[in-house]
Amino acid sequence: MKRLPLIIGDLGALALVTAIGFATHGEIGLDYLPRFLAAYIPLALMWFLLAPWFGLFDESVTRNAAALYRPALTVIFAAPLAAVFRGFLLGESIQPIFAMVFVTTNALGMVAWRAIWLWLSKKS
Numbered sequence: 001m002k003r004l005p006l007i008i009g010d011l012g013a014l015a016l017v018t019a020i021g022f023a024t025h026g027e028i029g030l031d032y033l034p035r036f037l038a039a040y041i042p043l044a045l046m047w048f049l050l051a052p053w054f055g056l057f058d059e060s061v062t063r064n065a066a067a068l069y070r071p072a073l074t075v076i077f078a079a080p081l082a083a084v085f086r087g088f089l090l091g092e093s094i095q096p097i098f099a100m101v102f103v104t105t106n107a108l109g110m111v112a113w114r115a116i117w118l119w120l121s122k123k124s
Contacts, residue, residue, distance in 0.1 A: 003057050006117060010051070013113035014044055017106050035090065042085035043106065046078035062114070063121055071110035079103040 018040045022032055054074045055061040061070060079102045087094040 006057065006062065007048075009113055009117060010047060010110070011044060013109050014047060014106065015040060017109035018043070021101075021105060038086050038089040039082070039102075042082035042089070043079060043102075046082045046085075047074065047110075050074050050078050056114075062117060065115075065118060068111055068115055068118070071114045072107040075107040075110055076103055079106050 018036060021039075022028065022036055027035070051057060051074055054070045055067075056070055056074060061067045080099050083094050083099040083102050086092075
């Protein structure tokens, strides 16, 4: 299995979900780039620290539909940690509702992306 496309897809899925989150709040444009990066970079770092531990780059996991819960489980741990780092970077308190929405949307986004990856990998 080639991991680079999977890694790029993970980064893209996290970026897309983060961008959609900003767009839903009308925060579009370069003015919001620092806040975007304050959310995205900690999330991506936490994801890539935890994903290997959950086996998310192991071919037996990435090609198994029964393992699609693992990306969501990984986000359940990664996103709250990222929310704490985001709060630290921005000098803001961590809003529990933000953390819950951050977890939920990113879990859905990563499961959707990994389901697409599973489908694509089974086709090839």
